[in-house]
Amino acid sequence: AQSVTQLDSQVPVFEEAPVELRCNYSSSVSVYLFWYVQYPNQGLQLLLKYLSGSTLVKGINGFEAEFNKSQTSFHLRKPSVHISDTAEYFCAVSEGEWGAQKLVFGQGTRLTINP
Amino acid sequence: EAGVAQSPRYKIIEKRQSVAFWCNPISGHATLYWYQQILGQGPKLLIQFQNNGVVDDSQLPKDRFSAERLKGVDSTLKIQPAKLEDSAVYLCASSLDGLAGGTYEQYFGPGTRLTVT
Numbered sequence: 001a002q003s004v005t006q007l008d009s010q011v012p013v014f015e016e017a018p019v020e021l022r023c024n025y026s027s028s029v030s031v032y033l034f035w036y037v038q039y040p041n042q043g044l045q046l047l048l049k050y051l052s053g054s055t056l057v058k059g060i061n062g063f064e065a066e067f068n069k070s071q072t073s074f075h076l077r078k079p080s081v082h083i084s085d086t087a088e089y090f091c092a093v094s095e096g097e098w099g100a101q102k103l104v105f106g107q108g109t110r111l112t113i114n115p
Numbered sequence: 116e117a118g119v120a121q122s123p124r125y126k127i128i129e130k131r132q133s134v135a136f137w138c139n140p141i142s143g144h145a146t147l148y149w150y151q152q153i154l155g156q157g158p159k160l161l162i163q164f165q166n167n168g169v170v171d172d173s174q175l176p177k178d179r180f181s182a183e184r185l186k187g188v189d190s191t192l193k194i195q196p197a198k199l200e201d202s203a204v205y206l207c208a209s210s211l212d213g214l215a216g217g218t219y220e221q222y223f224g225p226g227t228r229l230t231v232t
Contacts (some may be wrong), residue, residue, distance in 0.1 A: 004157075036223075043119070043206055043223035044158070090157050101210075102148070102171055103221060105157030 002026050003094045006106035013081055015115050019108045021076040023091030032094040033074040034103065035065055039087045047089075050074065061085070086113045119142065119224035121207050128229045133195035136227045141190070142211030146170075148221065149182055149192050150206040160208055162191065197231045206229050 007022040018095045025031060032051050036044040048059025055067040074091060088110050092103040120139040133211065140147050145166050150158035163171040166187040175182070179198070181208050183189040194201055208221040 041228075043225045044208075045223070046220055049220065092157075100159050102163055103158075105159070107155075108157050109135070 001022050002031070002093045002104045004091050004093050004104055004106035006089075006091055006109050008109050009107065010110045010112065012112045012114060015083055016080050018079050019077065019111065021089050021091075021111065023074045023076065023106060025072050025074065025091075025093045032101070033065075033067060034092040034094070035059065035063070035074075035076050036090045036092060036105075037061075037087050038090065040106075041115075047076070059074065081111075081113050083113050083115065085111060087111060119207055119209055119222055121163070121205075121225055124225065125228050125230075127160050128197055130199055131196040134197055134229065135191050135193045136205050136207075136229075138192070138207030140223060141209070141222055144209035144211055144222070145187070146210045147184055147190050148188070148208040148210075148229045150208065152204040152206055152226070154203070159169055161192070169224035194229075195208065197228065197229075198230050202229055202231045 003026045005024045011021060034049045035047040037047050038044050047063050048057045048065055050057045050067045058064045062075060064080050065074055067068045067074050088108045090108050091106040094101045094103055119141055122137050126134055148166045149161045151161050152158040161175045162182045164184040167184050180194055182192045192205060204226040206226045207224045210221045
């Protein structure tokens with residue numbers, strides 16, 4: 001079974017600074033990778049996903065992530081954060097047969113933006 | 116398009132009582148998921164439906180939890196009797212069937228926050 005490790009439980013940064021949220025997954029033949037964001041008292045919203053092709057994936061709100069197969073990592077980055085980016089971020093890997101995929105989530109990283 | 120709907124948004128019950136949660140997925144989505152999210156943790160899959168059939172319920176505590184998806188649309192998740200450790204947010208999600216060209220994206224509802232006292 002797949003597992004996901006988010007290396008930082010909390011990341012505080014100043015507004016307009018760059019940020020990287022780290023994610024490692026257990027190895028598999030092929031993986032589909034996702035980053036979701038959860039704002040307070042809301043459900044999860046997809047930021048971006050890697051299914052195949054280019055290893056640099058661009059998502060919504062200026063976020064991007066790079067799939068690194070050799071390091072089994074899928075780190076999330078943003079060059080300049082805004083107060084509104086304050087939220088919980090979850091990395092997830094999909095496993096299962098085609099048409100019956102399920103997501104395995106990491107523990108989450110709480111991103112706090114300070115003015 | 117309308118998103119995934121869940122109700123109630125909040126529920127407080129005493130231990131040993133029963134509770135039910137309701138989910139209405141996005142129209143046309145064949146796959147429906149129930150997740151449990153304990154405070155400070157990532158969501159954990161409880162059960163996955165494909166239309167009205169169960170695909171995966173390996174992590175569902177079947178002695179107290181049950182779920183159904185009659186007619187392959189709405190779903191209910193029930194806990195009976197509840198324990199203190201069931202306090203969590205229960206998230207419902209839906210996705211297109213991968214065989215029909217789905218993009219593996221799951222769409223989440225706002226969740227139901229359950230507090231067991």
